Amino acid sequence: MVFPTAMSFTTHNSHLIYLPAVYSCAVGSGEVVMGILISFLSKRIKNFGQKPTMTIGAVFTSIYCVLIHLSTAMDAPMRPSHAEPILFHHSYLLAFTIGFICGIGDCCINSVRSVICALAWPKRRPQAFSVSKVFQALASCILFFLSPITPLYVYTIGLPVLSIIAAILFFSIAKRTQTMERKMTEGTRNAFEIGKKLNL
Template identity: 40%
Template sequence: MIVGSGILGIIFSLNRDVVNFVVNPNITEHIPIGYRQFSDTEIKMMYEMFAAVTLCANLIFALSPSREVTSCIEGKYNKMRKTFKLELDQVLLTFMDKRMITLTPLFFHNGFYTIFWVCVYPTTLVFSKSLSNQIYLPAIYSFTVGAGEITMGVIISLMSKRIKNFGLKPTMYCALILTTTLIVVLVASVPAWATVGYTDAPAWLMESNMPLMIFIAFLIGLGDSCVNNVRNVICALAIPDQRAQAYAISKFYQAFAGAILMFTSPYLSIYHYGALLFCSLLTATVCFIYSADQTKAMEKEHHKKELVFEKISSIEC
């Protein structure tokens, strides 16, 4: 996000003289005066730059060395090589695993939330009259979300060293509080139908402005980091024998939820999004807590069996 914000800032600076604030004479495509419009040059430059960054990222990932990390929940060694058919069979079995079914609401919420902050909320920034004249708004938004992601990642990393299993329920509670706060602020400050078109209608309680947008973007980054962290951890712990399959399925559900939201987006106001995100968040939290408790009980049972096995081995020796 931070790299992307830098790219956007450079592009907008280079095209500052061609920023369009136009009125289209065609009534069916009327664009009111004062609303931010992106030129063809800006759009082409954005696609070209992000394509280049994506290519570099894939090359770095492909050439990066791998090593075993001590006490890592996802080990690399002592794993059997499997055929494609066997891998596919395991994916299908994992789909029907009750532990994976229990976690499905979390994956759906992740999909709804991701599409909202990537597509929906940035759209409201352009469509809201009070913010539409801010040329660098997309770059500032991207940078602030990235800063929120990094900040929460550092917090989780530090707290995990001091509090056992902080990456599970405590982080989920953080996501619940942060996302609920975010939803309240969004509903209060975003015009109802700024999600689908240009509007100069007032928001419910307060008018959107730059400081408020920065606060919202930072909350988005914090909440997204929490949700992604608990998703990664629970996929590794809840189904330890099919970790890779569990993570792949979580991404499938995330993409599926995002597709549903995109198809229904023309009919949804900010109030609909707020209700959807809050309901999915509550359901995801309840299901995640249940799954985390089940995982903890499973780990305790496994630990007891190991102790019994060690005692038997010592007696035999």
């Protein structure tokens, strides 16, 4: 995680010794709360686990990046920094808020990835999900190795842009899978009706 490193490298936070712990706790809390919410709403709203969840994920990821952008020095992920943030300094409350928002966004994006893998490749769900996790792990490794030379703003601007692109592509694939599901349902219903008539 780049943000906890940036918080630790910001000299203004030297007195906030529990900042990484508060942030980590908040991320976990956001993941759990959003997971429960998705499970609850999916039973009451049709296809909530698809476009609505992806939209929530993209929005909260963007909010997360905006808060980091405004509160963290540009060179903080690369080296100890004395630089002033754009708008406000970190605090326990801000770290918890940012972490909680991060957990919500991350939970949404991981959930929709699982859903779309299951819908797009119904006969190869485990393989599809495994491949997606491989690419996620590879991208994370590359970013970790590049983080010592990458300014924070590359992440805070890049992540929202990628989230929006991912949402657009997801909507396109979700629409296709819903059309495919509808055709399969209609085909099954027609076959059942034909079989029923033949038995008569």
